[in-house]
Amino acid sequence: MFRHQKELQFEVKVDGPDPMLARQLQEVLGGQFGEMTVMMQYLFQGFNCRGEEKYKDMLMDIGTEEIGHVEMLCALISQLLDGASPEDQADAATDPTMAAIMGGINPQHLIVSGLGGLPTSSTGVPWNGGYIVSSGNLLADMRSNLHAESQGRLQVARIYQMTKDESVRATLRKMLARDRYHQYQWMAAIKELEEKKGVVVPASFPAEAEMESQEQAYEFWNLSDGKESSEGLWATGSAPDGSGDFVYVGEPEPKGQIPKLSVPLESLQHDLNINKSFK
Known part of the structure; x- marks a missing residue:
């Protein structure tokens, strides 16, 4: 059972509207290593976790926290879009550099979401379930989680340097701190599992x-x-x-043979033997 609480995990404010920053933040919301990815990854790992209950409980705790981070980013993007209009889209495109890099304000913020966050990357690529890893092997999954948090924190840190909005930076600092803790957490889980099972996955194939x-x-x-x-x-x-x-x-030599494949049937149209008349 999930229960929504109206208050956000941390305060979300902006100094003023900034549609371009809203577009950039879409990457850490719906991009490959955004909050939607870690949210779904940890939840599916938790849903499917078998055995040792502390790992399932931990995955569900962090996965549920990530739902809150998705909501925080949606709130942040919405505030940055307050007052945005089609005219702003045109104005942004007058700066040649901005137009070349970003193509102006994300038109989907105006057309599709009505000035709200979207389940897409900063370039409009829809989020998809292929981004997540949930293999059923705890050590393999925890290593994927560490990778996801590393990439996610890296991207948030880059966006942090792209804005001077101190209120936005305060929110991003909270996210950076939590992402740092999550890296510690996955490192601790990986260390514990390696001590139990060994460092190579899967341990069941010695x-x-x-x-x-x-x-x-x-x-x-x-x-x-x-x-x-x-x-x-x-x-x-x-x-x-x-x-x-x-x-x-230093100078490796191949240890295998040269593959020799049979010529396929003519009906497969490989054109490897075209001396015969067509039937």
């Missing part, structure tokens, strides 16, 4: 099940010009689980 292929689990193949990649711990260090040492292969 290294010994790879049989003769285990050797390939430790080789770094140099497949581009230069050998700078040999300087990293991924090339000369030990595996994080201590199971072996990495080997740098």
Whole structure:
């Protein structure tokens, strides 16, 4: 059961209308790494979580918080759009730089949403469920969550530098702080799960099940010009689980065969054998 509370998690105010900033904020609302993505990702992971209840409870807590962040961004975008008009769209386009980068005010804010937030990115690409990860494997999912929060916080920080509106910045600082905590949270969950299950996903397919292929689990193949990649711990260090040492292969050779595929039936129209007359 979900219950809506009218008060926002944090105060949302603006110093004045700014339709261009409203368009930019659409990215952290409905873009690939926006609040809609983490909201749906954490909720679906929570809905589908099996076993250990503390992980399900944590996912539902954070997923529900993200619903609130979506509402906060919609409120922020709406306030930034207060008073916007079609004339503002034309005025914005008179600045060649702005027109080239943004194309003026987002016309959908005027036409589609009536000066409200939209489930789209800053360029109008609709949000879609393909952005989310909910695999049923807790460690794999938590790593995806850390990635999502890292990208999301990065984008909010960039937008923070794009505005001088101190009231908007105050709201963004709250979001940046929460995104920082969420990164800590996923790091803690990842560490705990790695200690329980090991660092490789899935733990249910152990290294010994790879049989003769285990050797390939430790080789770094140099497949581009230069050998700078040999300087990293991924090339000369030990595996994080201590199971072996990495080997740098400076001049790797292919180990497989040249594939030779059979010529398909003429009815498939591959035109590989056109000496016969058409039937």
